[in-house]
Amino acid sequence: MTDVHDPGPPAPVPSGAGRGLGPFVALPPERFAAEHWDRAPLLTRAADLPAPTHGFGADAVDELLSRRALRTPFLRMAKDGATLDARELTLGGGVGASITDQVSEDRVLRHFADGATIVLQGLHRTWAPVSDTARGLSSALSHPVQVNAYVTPPQNRGFDDHYDVHDVFVVQVAGEKHWRVRPPVLEAPLRGQPWTDHRDDVRAAAEQEPVVDAVLAPGDCLYLPRGWLHSATALGGTSIHLTFGVHVWTRRTLADDLLAAVGRVLDDDLALRRALPPGVDVLDPRTVASAREALRESVLAALDAVRDEDLAAALARGARAAERAEPLGVLAQHAAADAEVGPRWRVRDGLAARWEGPTLVTRVGRVALDSADAAEVGALLAGSSAPDDLAPRLRRRLALAGVLVSGPSSP
Known part of the structure; x- marks a missing residue:
């Protein structure tokens, strides 16, 4: 069942958002933020978007697989809803490259011909135009962005109905793909709440009528907030699409940083560092109950002791670790x-x-x-x-x- 609640007012739109969002949505940034961001899917056709800036296509796929010496996990493959073992896709690097897990284009070809989908992960680190486009989107949204490519053979589906724990902008690059999107079984899931924890609910929801039932052609873009169920099937020839995954910051992120800061304050509380008395029965719930009020007062005092600057510094550390700066030579x-x-x-x-x-x-x-x-x-x-x-x-x-x-x- 969908967890319905008021998402609250939309977040303010950063300056420069139009430039970064331009390759993905045709709506003004303010309207996208108010009506779709973290709320509802949005399908935008290629005719309403500028020319793509990602510079990605079939030639890029072949170059990455055959000449860039990729290693797992920059590549994975899936068939019939299951991910193939990485050892089925790799070989040794040969003389002068004592690496045992370089991508083997020959093995990839055999699996692809057998109906498996190619997933090129981390393209924001391996393909420069994709990296530039992702960095613009991240700047516009103020949330970290990663990019994967999905290359699906004709009439095949790489993954069954599922949801992601991050928002995605799906950009169709080549071929056509039939997408079906259904409402969430868990609204706004966190990173530690994957769809596999709700298999039965997802399976039941996949029988419902989709709210988006559309074929994406080259240049089309589909925005999906995290949690929305989706599956896609390639039509006709080979399908290539990019997913720009947005790993959103949430108030829960701030709560984790705040609780960690509270823990550091409590470390300095000598009374809490003292041992419990000899003979204490730690299996008796009354032991906890008797200490609960004193602990509550200590935690509240520690909470008040955490400064806004400490919380901001913790979030800044997370933000710096989540992405990398523009490449330089x-x-x-x-x-x-x-x-x-x-x-x-x-x-x-x-x-x-x-x-x-x-x-x-x-x-x-x-x-x-x-x-x-x-x-x-x-x-x-x-x-x-x-x-x-x-x-x-x-x-x-x-x-x-x-x-x-x-x-x-x-x-």
């Missing part, structure tokens, strides 16, 4: 940092920068600065100054720290 960056004729510099995308006093903390490391340099870098990050305004010494240091990159902005 190691040799090109090193050469540019020491070039006599200065290149054009800009602040690197996706830094998730935060200040801890005069220390700049980002996804790529920490840069300890004196107060004068911190003020200059703060102005740079705020957009009130440009890299050219920095002293060459400071500009070089930020370049080697990966805070600045040379060249035009990524698309």
Whole structure:
């Protein structure tokens, strides 16, 4: 049964959301946030969207499988609703590459010809145009994004009805796929609440009439909030689609960080660190009951002791760990940092920068600065100054720290 509740008011839409959402939805960002985000599916046809920016297709699939030396888990395959053992898809790397689990295109071909679906995982790390598109979407939504590709042979279905624990934007790349979408059996599931915990409910719900019953053609996009049941069948020729998975931050995320911070405060409470008396019966529920009120008072005091800054720092650490900054070329960056004729510099995308006093903390490391340099870098990050305004010494240091990159902005 669907867990129906009031989702509350829509979240505010970040500035720049239109650019990042543009390849996926035709609605204004405010309307998408109010009517669909975390609420309801949305199908957008290719005719209403700009030309794709992901640069992905059949040639990319073949290159990744045959020439990029992929290893599991960057690849998996599924057939009849079950995932194949990774050892069925890999071989050794040969002379000079003592790696035992490189993808074997020959084995993949045999399984694909037998009806198995190819799943290329983590494309936001292995295919540059997909990475750029994913980074734009993540910036627009302020939630981490990962990308997989699903390559399904004709008239086959890779997975049975199921739900995901993250939102997805499905982008059809090649061929056609028939999608059926049904309401959730568990609304807004968390990452620790997979569909396999509700197999019977999912199986029963899969017999209901779908709320979306549509064929996606190349360029079409389907948004699915987490929890919505779905299955898809390839029609005619080979189908390729991308899923941009959005791993949303929730209030439950904040609750976990808050409880962890409360635990650290309780660690400093000497009374709680004392041993229980000899002879205590820890199997007797009355033991807990007698201590419950005192524990409650200690927990409430610890809760009040957690500062907003502590909670914000914990969330920032999670955000920095969830994604990586814009890629940079190691040799090109090193050469540019020491070039006599200065290149054009800009602040690197996706830094998730935060200040801890005069220390700049980002996804790529920490840069300890004196107060004068911190003020200059703060102005740079705020957009009130440009890299050219920095002293060459400071500009070089930020370049080697990966805070600045040379060249035009990524698309």
